[in-house]
Amino acid sequence: MLIVSCPNCGITAEETEFHAHGEAHITRHTVGSSDDQMETYLFMRKNPKGVHFERWRHQNGCGKWFHMARDTMTLEVFGTYSAQTYNPPKDLLAEIDAKRPGWRDVS
Amino acid sequence: MKKYSVFAVAREAMRHHTGWTRAWRDAAPKKRYDAIIIGAGGHGLATAYYLGKNFGITNVAILEKGWLGGGNTGRNTTIIRSNYLQDPSAAIYEKSRSLYETMSQDLNYNVMFSPRGVIMLAQTEHEVRGYKRTAHANMLQGVTTEFITPAKVKQLVPIINIDGPRYPVLGGLWQARGGTARHDAVAWGYARACSDMGMDVIQQCEVTGIQREGGKVTGVSTTKGDIGCDKLGIVVAGHSGHLADMAGFRMPIESVALQALVSEPIKPCMDVVVMANTVHGYMSQSDKGEMVIGGGTDGYNNYTQRGSFHHIEETVRALIETFPMVSRLKMLRQWGGIVDVTGDRSPILSKTPVDGVFINCGWGTGGFKAIPGSGWAMAELMAKGRSPLTDAFGMERFTEGRFIDESVAAGVAH
Ligand SMILES: Cc1cc2nc3c(=O)[nH]c(=O)nc-3n(C[C@H](O)[C@H](O)[C@H](O)COP(=O)(O)OP(=O)(O)OC[C@H]3O[C@@H](n4cnc5c(N)ncnc54)[C@H](O)[C@@H]3O)c2cc1C
Numbered sequence: 001m002l003i004v005s006c007p008n009c010g011i012t013a014e015e016t017e018f019h020a021h022g023e024a025h026i027t028r029h030t031v032g033s034s035d036d037q038m039e040t041y042l043f044m045r046k047n048p049k050g051v052h053f054e055r056w057r058h059q060n061g062c063g064k065w066f067h068m069a070r071d072t073m074t075l076e077v078f079g080t081y082s083a084q085t086y087n088p089p090k091d092l093l094a095e096i097d098a099k100r101p102g103w104r105d106v107s
Numbered sequence: 108m109k110k111y112s113v114f115a116v117a118r119e120a121m122r123h124h125t126g127w128t129r130a131w132r133d134a135a136p137k138k139r140y141d142a143i144i145i146g147a148g149g150h151g152l153a154t155a156y157y158l159g160k161n162f163g164i165t166n167v168a169i170l171e172k173g174w175l176g177g178g179n180t181g182r183n184t185t186i187i188r189s190n191y192l193q194d195p196s197a198a199i200y201e202k203s204r205s206l207y208e209t210m211s212q213d214l215n216y217n218v219m220f221s222p223r224g225v226i227m228l229a230q231t232e233h234e235v236r237g238y239k240r241t242a243h244a245n246m247l248q249g250v251t252t253e254f255i256t257p258a259k260v261k262q263l264v265p266i267i268n269i270d271g272p273r274y275p276v277l278g279g280l281w282q283a284r285g286g287t288a289r290h291d292a293v294a295w296g297y298a299r300a301c302s303d304m305g306m307d308v309i310q311q312c313e314v315t316g317i318q319r320e321g322g323k324v325t326g327v328s329t330t331k332g333d334i335g336c337d338k339l340g341i342v343v344a345g346h347s348g349h350l351a352d353m354a355g356f357r358m359p360i361e362s363v364a365l366q367a368l369v370s371e372p373i374k375p376c377m378d379v380v381v382m383a384n385t386v387h388g389y390m391s392q393s394d395k396g397e398m399v400i401g402g403g404t405d406g407y408n409n410y411t412q413r414g415s416f417h418h419i420e421e422t423v424r425a426l427i428e429t430f431p432m433v434s435r436l437k438m439l440r441q442w443g444g445i446v447d448v449t450g451d452r453s454p455i456l457s458k459t460p461v462d463g464v465f466i467n468c469g470w471g472t473g474g475f476k477a478i479p480g481s482g483w484a485m486a487e488l489m490a491k492g493r494s495p496l497t498d499a500f501g502m503e504r505f506t507e508g509r510f511i512d513e514s515v516a517a518g519v520a521h
């Protein structure tokens with residue numbers, strides 16, 4: 001059971017209040033893009049053994065979307081952050097670097 | 108290999124069972140093989156078996172990082188059916204189901220295939236329409252299924268409550284020749300037959316790298332050293348993305364946890380398999396008398412072989428309305444497996460961008476039933492470069508937008 005903090009309303013609750021919606025920071029290709037780009041956008045996923053950045057929604061709470069960094073090998077939640085960003089926040093990345101040296105090479 | 112038979116049992120009974128020999132050799136890796144299969148789950152073992160049996164390719168190693176059948180093959184709820192909607196699915200799943208019928212004789216190993224019948228309950232109007240459509244499609248595909256009335260459901264499953272109130276039973280899709288088999292026996296039977304053909308089943312041997320030269324595979328690095336090969340089959344279910352990455356290509360796969368649980372053993376009370384897809388629950392009774400129960404997948408990427416308890420709770424809560432007797436049962440064990448889910452919920456049996464590397468994955472929550480058919484088709488693909496059973500399942504379908512959409516038949520695909 002994950003314990004999650006919603007960065008939108010500040011509530012910390014167990015995972016049944018929330019719903020996961022897959023990989024975050026995906027480039028949304030659209031009309032005019034190539035077949036490969038569409039495939040990447042729609043189907044290709046990093047699916048790493050390790051640190052994963054993902055989209056969540058506070059479904060049974062404030063209803064808003066946010067992002068989360070989580071380890072798929074241990075289920076540790078590193079932190080949550082705003083969905084209105086292209087990249088994870090620097091301080092969160094630094095924290096993950098400290099906890100999981102070399103995680104960026106892992107697939 | 109000593110043949111198992113009633114005479115062997117009688118002979119061994121006379122000498123206190125001292126004459127049984129190992130079912131398969133625990134092999135050490137050779138320098139090179141004609142073909143290497145990564146993953147000794149059902150699909151990997153079946154691929155190797157049919158490479159030998161149908162194509163005479165026996166210089167083969169099957170590499171397994173853990174133990175034989177310790178992945179999803181040894182963790183699933185063993186439902187076997189072939190009532191899918193799309194033609195390519197029906198072809199490969201029905202091939203598979205029909206191979207299960209004779210598997211025990213073929214392997215000389217009792218896999219306890221029990222064609223007891225599978226009902227998929229229709230509990231909403233939408234499902235009634237969906238399953239009628241599937242029954243019609245199955246008729247055209249030559250797969251014997253039938254849409255049955257609530258009264259017939261009640262007759263087949265006396266312990267069921269068909270009146271709702273939340274989820275009344277409005278009918279069901281019935282496949283009389285669907286059923287279950289013993290999962291470990293499927294893995295063990297194939298391993299024994301492969302070993303007998305001279306293949307090496309190598310456990311505790313994790314593949315850590317895939318070697319290539321000029322776009323062609325040359326071998327693998329493992330925790331037991333480097334091993335050369337001409338052809339490589341990647342058959343590792345939830346770990347497919349990880350292995351593909353070693354070979355330098357990407358997969359449209361996500362790995363999530365799927366859980367199951369069993370109750371204390373009770374007297375025989377249900378002799379068919381029942382699936383309730385609206386509530387994400389399904390149940391059968393094992394030969395030991397345990398009620399075997401499975402549910403839906405957990406919602407997020409996961410490699411831990413553990414799921415969240417609230418998913419178990421959800422499944423059981425929903426099943427209690429349809430099977431009130433479940434509320435009086437103690438549950439004994441609960442576990443999870445990492446299943447490999449694709450965008451269209453259909454498997455991938457495919458060539459890859461690396462010459463000589465083939466991949467078989469994406470069976471997700473429902474690949475136990477497909478083991479013999481998938482192995483049969485994958486062996487043909489690896490031996491000949493193509494198979495009529497795998498043509499539609501190539502990974503290029505995601506670029507081409509040519510999906511095999513099983514969302515109706517596989518709402519909960521087990
Ligand atoms: C709880 C649960 C219930 C299910 N119920 C059903 C059901 O009722 N009916 C049905 O049809 N299907 C069901 N399934 C799905 C079914 O179990 C799978 O689709 C099927 O077993 C997959 O078989 P496989 O051989 O592809 O994978 P696995 O059996 O998982 O085998 C893959 C093997 O690859 C090995 N491996 C991974 N990485 C490496 C590496 N780097 N080097 C060497 N080896 C490696 C793994 O250790 C593993 O043994 C269920 C699954 C689960 C988890």
Ligand SMILES: [Zn+2]
Nearest residue numbers: 006009058062
């Ligand atoms: Zn919130």
